[in-house]
Amino acid sequence: MNTEDSFKSKIPKLTIDKSLDQYVGKVIFKEKLDLANEMLKKYGVPNPETVKKYSETHSKK
Amino acid sequence: MMYDKYQLTVEPTLMNYSFVSEGTKGKIIKLISYTETGVKGVYNLGFGDKDTNGKMDDVTITNNGDSLKVLATVASTVYSFTNKFPNAAIYAIGSSKARTRLYRMGIANNLTDILQSFDVYGFIEGEWYEFEKNVDYEAFLIKRKKLVNLFL
Numbered sequence: 483m484n485t486e487d488s489f490k491s492k493i494p495k496l497t498i499d500k501s502l503d504q505y506v507g508k509v510i511f512k513e514k515l516d517l518a519n520e521m522l523k524k525y526g527v528p529n530p531e532t533v534k535k536y537s538e539t540h541s542k543k
Numbered sequence: 544m545m546y547d548k549y550q551l552t553v554e555p556t557l558m559n560y561s562f563v564s565e566g567t568k569g570k571i572i573k574l575i576s577y578t579e580t581g582v583k584g585v586y587n588l589g590f591g592d593k594d595t596n597g598k599m600d601d602v603t604i605t606n607n608g609d610s611l612k613v614l615a616t617v618a619s620t621v622y623s624f625t626n627k628f629p630n631a632a633i634y635a636i637g638s639s640k641a642r643t644r645l646y647r648m649g650i651a652n653n654l655t656d657i658l659q660s661f662d663v664y665g666f667i668e669g670e671w672y673e674f675e676k677n678v679d680y681e682a683f684l685i686k687r688k689k690l691v692n693l694f695l
Contacts, residue, residue, distance in 0.1 A: 494619040499552035505559040511589030528664040528671035
């Protein structure tokens with residue numbers, strides 16, 4: 483199985499539930515979102531080109 | 544590794560999912576919601592219980608005896624969500640240290656599988672790192688790997 487097939491095989495079967503429409507466009511977990519925004523504003527997102535492993539920078543001596 | 548999962552329901556935008564946890568404390572309605580953060584293309588993964596008043600609670604630890612099945616169900620929505628939004632990055636943090644640790648263990652226990660499709664990062668001590676097992680991260684960011692067409 484190639485990577486794409488492996489990915490597709492893990493997509494769950496979904497049933498549409500119209501009652502969930504009430505959540506579209508709304509912030510349901512606001513505190514968590516605020517926390518994420520605060521953190522992302524302060525530290526940004528990881529740069530794939532420069533990100534390192536924690537074990538490389540904090541090796542035991 | 545394949546874990547047992549709950550049947551998910553969703554609304555047409557594929558940003559809000561629900562399922563019913565069935566365990567020692569009965570049936571509990573769970574909601575998973577992806578909300579775009581202030582950083583374009585980065586979505587917060589929100590997850591919690593619907594209480595008896597219909598309000599969402601992402602703080603209570605339910606202890607319904609099915610945490611692995613719940614975690615596997617939540618994780619499966621990442622595949623659904625990023626299938627529709629392949630360029631999205633997902634930010635996740637637990638509502639408590641225990642829940643963040645549960646997320647970490649869920650990623651670590653399936654890391655080989657996850658890394659086939661995603662780049663995974665952990666945040667600790669003010670910096671992002673490439674995800675590794677046995678590091679007590681405070682938050683996570685996951686992004687679908689870009690497909691490379693070798694025939695182009």
